[in-house]
Amino acid sequence: MAKNRGYGRAETTTPALGSLDFALDRGSPVPLYYQLAQQLEAAIEHGVLAPGNLLGNEIDLSVRLGLSRPTVRQAIQTLVDKGLLVRRRGVGTQVVHSQVKRPLELSSLYDDLEEAGQGPTTQVVRNELVPAAPDVAAALGIAEGGEVTVLERLRFTHGQPVAFLCNYLPAGLLDLDTARLEATGLYRMMRSAGITLHSAHQTIGARAATAEEASRLDEKEGAALLTMQRTAYDDTGRPVEYGTHVYRASRYAFDFQLLVRP
Amino acid sequence: MAKNRGYGRAETTTPALGSLDFALDRGSPVPLYYQLAQQLEAAIEHGVLAPGNLLGNEIDLSVRLGLSRPTVRQAIQTLVDKGLLVRRRGVGTQVVHSQVKRPLELSSLYDDLEEAGQGPTTQVVRNELVPAAPDVAAALGIAEGGEVTVLERLRFTHGQPVAFLCNYLPAGLLDLDTARLEATGLYRMMRSAGITLHSAHQTIGARAATAEEASRLDEKEGAALLTMQRTAYDDTGRPVEYGTHVYRASRYAFDFQLLVRP
DNA sequence: TAGTGGTCTAGACCACTAT
């Protein structure tokens, strides 16, 4: 009995990849497996490798490319991790039917808006050192009453307010120049300060706007707002930012791609 | 100049791990790297390996365990992928300071509620075959007007409505028995039918409740609701489900853990 | 300079899938 579904599409189409030539540069500092992965990804992106296409077995590939099998496997694995390829024992490696574009990102509102061509601007409302409230202290792993930077910003696109952002950061983590904060996003400033974000915990909810929020965001009192709380961690697992954000639901929604880890 | 932050914690604590003994069973069908990864994870979970602890270099580890270095690396890599360990060239491998519990999940409302001890129940409002509307057809990659199953459910906890779920599935994908749908979740039914979810695209937003939604969810008209649209794909990338969900913001919020892929 | 992880090789055997 097939454990399978009644609506089929051909599992394989063409063996393909025969004439595909990959240019590997052994002199480059870029790892060989990475060069291969990039070129495979480009081939998939450009449709040279169509969904359902088999990639050919790893041994042949490694011989043709003059690489060892583990190296080829490493290249393939990175694309499997990205969700572009699927491996099936006894079958082969094939291009996933429907592609996943953004595997997952710790999204930055500023980057999101800029990418969407929304020309974001920022107005810093508050930027000072304060003693940590209990929730902030807990989120940042700091003693209650310890110094933290509080940052309140209004974000606009096309002159319209989109969100009110309140963030807390460990004091001294970063030079939070107000002018730079208005010219770029917080995450970009952290990145350029050598802080690499690694993970985050997010809670997304909704509620009605208070009178104050309504006036700040140019909504009516009681309008639906989207809320997000986020704690972000750097690559050693130290909390580097805790934020409470409020978005106008009429102008913003969260959009992600999820991958299920096997 | 240090690219580093002014609030420090010691980078390393104890070399540790000296007496930690791992039991590897070569007769087991479970891969060696996986056995090692599990035992390392358990040691971290139980605090035997504390945050900041160095793991000792890979060569020594492999000698001590009687494994080859690539096998040990593979074990470590899976934990790095999970966000439990950090590797630094020239430094070593250490346990992340603040741990990430759920790296990421394609969350199922039913499972979420059950896990939270909320005893979810479901009422199937509608379960029939209909021709696909344009948006549904586009999401499922099916011809417009083609047959799809439409499923409308109300989900409760403690007798209170939490969400109204509307899902579309390719016709014939799954046997959608109403009784089973009321006893369990849709994703569980898909999983037990051999469909392995692989990725999904989600949009989360908010809006005010319409009169109809308000009466269904026991809210007032205009109350803030949390909305989600999701298209889920199986491991070959075929869309297997498209859904439009509405949650009572007063009773539900989305909660995730995000990992940034390097 | 010594020690670490990052990359790479050239094999081997096994488990699973399809025919």
Next chain:
DNA sequence: TAGTGGTCTAGACCACTAA
């Protein structure tokens, strides 16, 4: 049965970090 990916070994050299 033939072909595939999954796992594993025992080395090698390099790039980076810290002292």
